[in-house]
Amino acid sequence: MAEAAADKGVDVGDEDVRARKERERDELYALDISGAEWQSAPGTEEHEERVEIAYLPAGAVAMRSSLDPDTVLRYTEAEWRAFVLGARDGEFDLERSPHEGGPTAE
Template sequence: MAESTTTQHAPAGWHKPDLDLSNAAWQSSSQGMGDVQIAFVEGFIAMRNGGRPDGPSLIFTPAEWRAFVIGARDGDFDLT
């Protein structure tokens, strides 16, 4: 599978960078076996589906990432 080299272009009004992710150091909580992987690139946080690494990546600012992590810790995304 070919590695995605850039993120998909954001809709108008969004100010997300078009990052080169081809050399990103992807990490997962399950030592590379998990479905969710993250990478820290140029001051942003990229997230992708590890099962489909050639698919699109989500790009977060540090503030957005912090809000996501805090929400996850607080149980905001727990299934009921």
């Protein structure tokens, strides 16, 4: 298998990482989360649209929209940590649109 990957120009280490991540994702989505305790930001009302998260084993996190609770995304501890750190660092800050007082298109 390593020889076939090398023939295609794929780094064997990259292939191992991809295989490990795929295994982690399969295990994460195989978890029964029917009893998960969902949390949302403080101050949000039950009838409001909101993002909800549930903490899973091994530091993993599940996330869903209150308007579509059957669609659940799941993140490993490393993925969630990267997301949270990126959000804290401003990676996901929205640029204000012109109608919100942001710059206008030229």
